[in-house]
Amino acid sequence: MGKYLMLWELDNARVPVDPKERGGAFQLLMAMVKQDIQKGIMKDFGAFVGEMNGYAVAEGTEVEIGNMMQQYVPFCIYKTHAAASVSQVDGIVKALSG
Numbered sequence: 351m352g353k354y355l356m357l358w359e360l361d362n363a364r365v366p367v368d369p370k371e372r373g374g375a376f377q378l379l380m381a382m383v384k385q386d387i388q389k390g391i392m393k394d395f396g397a398f399v400g401e402m403n404g405y406a407v408a409e410g411t412e413v414e415i416g417n418m419m420q421q422y423v424p425f426c427i428y429k430t431h432a433a434a435s436v437s438q439v440d441g442i443v444k445a446l447s448g
Contacts, residue, residue, distance in 0.1 A: 353393075359403040364425050373427040375425075382421060391418050397429055407433075 368370040383406075384391035391414055397404035408415050419428055434442070 352415075353407065353409045353410055353413060353433045353435065355431045355433050356406045356408065356419070357403065357424045357431075358406060358422070359428075361425055361427060362402060365402065379422070379425065391415070405441055 366375055383392065383395050386408075387395065391410045392406055392408045394407040395404070398404075408418060410418070415430075419426075419430075422428075
């Protein structure tokens, strides 16, 4: 099972101009995020203050992560990075050392 850092950005063309509509849409997205956290696949989530983007940290197989991300399409655009743990990085360093 891998750990992934996902940098997300909302597609501004899909964000409602009307504040009430925007609030309603954001409530739906946040309900989905909370559900993913309850399922245990999303470990952390946040938005960058004053921006229409943020981050999420998730753990799972590539298929589990891909399925989770697809529910946010086409509203979110992602840059996804596989992350290595401290012990994994330590193993890489030890391999370099011989």
